[in-house]
Amino acid sequence: MAERDDDEPDDRGGDFDADELAMLRQLFRDEAHEALEAVTARALATGAGPPAPDAVGEMMRVTHTLKGSAGTVGMDAMVDLAHRLESALALLRGGGWTAAVADQIIEIADGMRLHVDALDRPDDAAAQATRVRGLVASLASALGGRVESSPRGPRLAVPPRPRPPTDSDGVVATPIELGDTTRTIRTGADLSAAVPDGRAMLRVEPERVDALMSAAGELLFDRTRIERRVHLLRSLARDLTRSRHLLRDEIGPLRVATGDADRARIEGRLVTIERDLAAQATQLTQTTAALFDETEALRRTIGELQKGLLRMRMQTARSLFARLARSLRAFSRTAGARIELRTHGDDTEFDKALAEQLADPLVQIVRNAIVHGIEPAVERVARGKSPVGTLTIAARQEGGLVIFELTDDGRGIDPHALRERFVATGRWTPARAQLASDADVLHALFDAGVSSKDEADELAGRGIGLDLVRETVARLGGEIQLQSTPGRGTTFTLRLPVTTAVAQAMLFKVGGQVYALPQVHVVETTQIDGAAQTVPLRHEQLPVVRLEQLLATGGAAIDSGPVAESTGRRTAIVVAYAGKGVVCTVDKIVGPREIVVRPLGPLLAPLPLYAGATISGSGKVQLILDPAALVRIAHPGAVAIAPSAGGATTSSAGRALVVDDSRAIREALTAMLARDGWIVDVAEDGAGAWHMVQQLRYDLLITDLEMPRMNGFELIARLRRDKTLADLPVVVITSRASSENRRRARELGARAMVGKPITRRKLQDAIAGT
Amino acid sequence: MADLRNVIVFALGGARWAAEIRHVREVASLGFVTAVPTAPPGIAGVFNLRGTIVPVLDVLALVGRAPHLPPRQGDGALIVEVDGAIAAIRVDNVDEVASLAVAPADGEPVTISDSRGRPVTLIDPATLLRRALAAAQAVRATDAADLADATLSDWPRPIDALTGAIEPPEFDGDTTIG
Incomplete structure (x- = not known):
């Protein structure tokens, strides 16, 4: 590969087209954030x-590595900054680490992050770069050294590949493996090697995955809907069997009485029916x-699908830990405490959304x-701790x-003292406490009223915001537990599903409660005449559909009569399902949300009106x-009377x-x-029909x-x-093809024909023609 | 013959009640209770118990009396679990845990004496849950549309597969057949 002499960052056209370059730079931004966070985390951990x-x-x-990546995508300023930082760090190999050095490194990393974020605004980016250069210089001089601007080298150290894909470059196409690819993007340090080879990975915009x-x-x-119906069918099948048994029991005594010809005929008919x-x-x-088994299979398949999609959004715990480390540092400074952070399982993967939440x-x-939790140093020493x-x-x-476990080696929580406190404050009755x-008792700390109480807080040694912590965890489908040994420390354990089933929903208010509708079925929100x-x-x-009536609670129940008092304009949501539309009046639109x-x-699943529930940010259940x-x-009008459900039509x-031998058509x-x-x-056939018309009077016969x-x-x-x-x-x-059959049927006395496919x-029309 | 059983004695609606402790998973305070429109009177709402959606049962309604006032956040509740179904029984107050003589009663409420000889009504959480479930299913059964739709759209295909019926019907837009 020929050496490139130009150093215009945008003149990378020889390697990548504009789209590819934009894409690479986006990837670089993510990568730079991770790298800089890793530096920050190390500095924080060392303190x-x-x-x-x-x-x-x-x-x-x-x-x-960051320097190499920056070079590949033509970000020369970043190459320079990374080079300077690397040189400054090299000075530390001989020692000289202090808390002040850690601070400076963190500040440099923060500055570089700001630089990366400002790349679209060249002036801001340049200003940040200048600032960072100053910071690095002062760090270096504090360490008794100096750093120089980067030579032209780094970019060339990682030669860019020719524009992919071409047939001539002889690179063997690698099968696309989504899971591994994601890993490569996220954790692969060698961006330059992984990214430009377009065939080894599938680049997908996050929005597409979200869709x-x-x-x-x-x-x-x-x-959920299908399962509800399967359960309904099951109970119908049971009912049918029960009815058959009743019928059989009725036929039994009939058989005893013999000799009567009429009775024998009725009995014979009943036995056949039975x-x-x-x-x-x-x-x-x-x-x-069988349907039940198939729904089980469907459930598994849907689970697999979701798992696969979520794996595409997986990321490691590293950046989350880095953020925690930063917070720890900030807090412990404020509190004047000396605390060491240890992390385990930095490579554990989970959904990006989970990390954010x-x-x-x-x-x-x-x-x-x-x-x-953690006592002042003096107190710790007195207790024989470090x-x-x-x-x-x-x-x-x-x-x-x-699973996340956060363990401190602090003073722990005394459940006995807590118990006494709950009783003393009237929160619990003595019986309850007993x-x-x-x-x-420990878990009661997660209850809203408890943890916000200052006095309980002081005594318990824990508190503010724990209710919110638990609610967030619960909303994500997880649980939180708390274990503590007084004097030894406290452990919070969070268990969360790696895969979170998230759906888009439209939230709205009716009668003071918030409800949700799946967003894909919401056409629009509008104002209608009340x-x-x-x-x-x-x-x-x-x-x-007036939801304020349908969702009336308490004594109001469901008022089926037409109510005219709701005049004026009303907010409404247009819902579409299975090709049918319906306008639902609501009190207020809350807006679209991502819900779990x-x-x-089991107790509420039979109610037909609900598809599930979600838990709001404040821990309330929303239906x-x-x-x-x-729509139903x-x-x-779309409601048919079930043929076997008694036939109780209002107007017959x-x-x-x-008569047809195809059950589907019947x-x-x-x-x-x-x-x-x-x-x-x-x-099922003419013979069966002939038998039936002799026993009952029919007003219409439809036959194949x-x-x-x-x-x-x-x-x-x-x-x-x-x-x-x-x-x-x-x-x-009739079938369309058989005009001969039509003629013959008409000659025989058929009043009307209806051709397949049959529509209502x-x-x-055919019936009207009779 | 009467056995000695561990029961939780609680107050509700001015009367005293008891439930065997083996059905009671925990004693909790209700979080915000969301009303469930169209639910039968025995199910007074739902709340979020550490991430699980738990229905709140109204014992009074389930034993055929006038329903209690709607449950509210902070009310006490016994969390009962029967065959994997979890529910909360709203109570006014938990009075005591005691070993009381319990006569067999087929799940129906039965009056027994507490440790001081006062009458308490013993309820069976399993029976209450079954009643609540039956009431919820009754709501479903009135939804005839469920049945008709199932007949229309769910049947033709599997049946064809089973019977090998020729020329499955095609339908156009004026019916719900898909």
Whole structure:
């Protein structure tokens, strides 16, 4: 590769096109942040020193790598800064570490971070660079040395690759492995080697992953819905079996009485029905069981999908720990305490979102440990402890959980004193205090009222904000535990799912409570006329569901009558589900949020209105409405009367017999007819139908033509020959292809035809034609 | 014959009640209670117990009396767990833990005597949970749409696969068949 003489940062066009360069620089920014955080963390961990044997070497290594990366993407100012820092660090190898040095290193790293962040604003970036150069110079002179600007070298030390991908460069294409790739981006120190080779990785914008995450979250709702129906089917199958047993028990005594011809005929018919029912019940049970298994498979697949997507967003604990280290340093300075930080499991991976959400709670715990946990040095020495307190933060993965343990070696918490305090302040009754175990007493510190009380705080040695810590952890689907040995120290253990099922939701208020709707089903928010029953929207009249009535609580219950008093304009959310729209009036829109979906539990899962729940930032349960339920409520026209559920139609169109050997078509026709008010019976072929028409009077017969045993032509012919049945209107189901069949059926006396595929409208037209 | 059992005695709605301690996981204070519209009267709301969504049961409603006032944050509650289902029983106050003579009662509330001979009503948390579940399922059963939709959209495909029926129906936009 030829040496490049130009040093214009933007003249990298020979290696990368503009998009690639922008992409690389974004990656570099992330990488620079991680590298600088690593330097900061090392400096913080060392504090007043002396540094661990590898600490200075590690900082130099990270800085050196940063220099190489900066060179690759053409950020010469950064190359220079990194070079200077590296040189200054080199001076430390011989010793000379002090708290002041640590401070200076941290300040330099912070300055370089600001420089990186300001790259889009050249003036600011240059100003920061100048400042950093000054800081490094003063550090170097304090250490008795000096640093020089970087030679032209570093960029060339890491030769950029030619523009990928070309056939001629002979690099073997590497299979795309998302998980490993993510690791490479995040932890791979050698950015220059990893990034420019486009074929080894799949570059994805975070937004795209988030969109997929959101869709996967939506699958959770769908799964919940399906599971609810499967359970319904199961109980229906049980009911059917029970009904069959009742019928069988009724037939039994009939058999005793013999000799009567009529009774024998009825009995024979009942026995047949009972046998059919038994067969159908068995089939329903089997199908439901299979469906149940398939939902289980679906559940697993959705779980895998989410896990895979989340792995794309994984990051290590390193940057989170660095942030904690910074906070620890700031707090312990304020408190004048000497505390050593130890971290374990820096490479533990978890969702980036989790890291963002957890940072504040963990900082809170660190702060508590410093303010309340770790004793002043004098007190520590008196107790026979080292004057320097220790705070250990450990992360590890166990199964699907990431576990954080924050342990201090401070004074601990005395549950007996705490118990007395709770009773004395009237928070607990003596009986309650007596019942509570030590663990319960400690955990009461997480209760809102307790931890905000100053006096309890002083006595307990713990407190402010612990309620918020617990709520955040709970919201993320995790739990927090507290163990303490008085005099020895305290351990907070956080267990959280590595993978957090996050969904986008629209939050809104009704009747003083906040509810959520899955965002993918929210079309828009709007203002509507408060009295409107329907609202025009894009050439459609959408029905209005008044959530203030549907979600009325307490004595008001659900007022089904039309209420006209809600006049004026009202805020509303337009919801779409399965191609149907509905407008829901609400009191107030709260706005879109990212929520963690939680199950409602077995007692509430049967309620059809809810798809789940979420826990708000302040720990309140918020219910998630099921858009499917809202659409069903708004479109009662779509509600068919189940064929076997008693047939209690409000206005019956009559009794119809559907004859077809395809069960699918029988079911579909039954549903369509039932929706139009027909009571529907079914037969599998002409023979079955012939048997049934002789026993019951039908107002309509719909038959297929090709069927086993007795086909449609034969059935129609027989009907026409029978005096009492000759007038029964017959609709024939035909295939488009068979015009010969149509002619023949019409000749036989079929009144109307309906061609496949059958639609409800076609069917209605055909029936009207009879 | 009556056995001696460990029970928690609590006050609720001006009366005294007891529940066997083996069903009680913990005694807790209710967090913010979210009302659940359309839930049966026996389920008075839900709250967040350390990340788990727990329904709050109204014992009075579940034993057929007038429902209690809605539960509020800070009210005491017994957290009961039966077969993996968790619920909170709202109480006015926890009075004592005692060993009392308990007669078998098939899960129905039964009056027993406390350590000082005063009457307390012994309830069975398992029975209460079953009743609450049955009440919730009754809400579902009235939702006939569930059934019809299931028939429409869920059946044709599996049945076709099972019976090998020819030419599955196609439907256009004027029905809900997908």
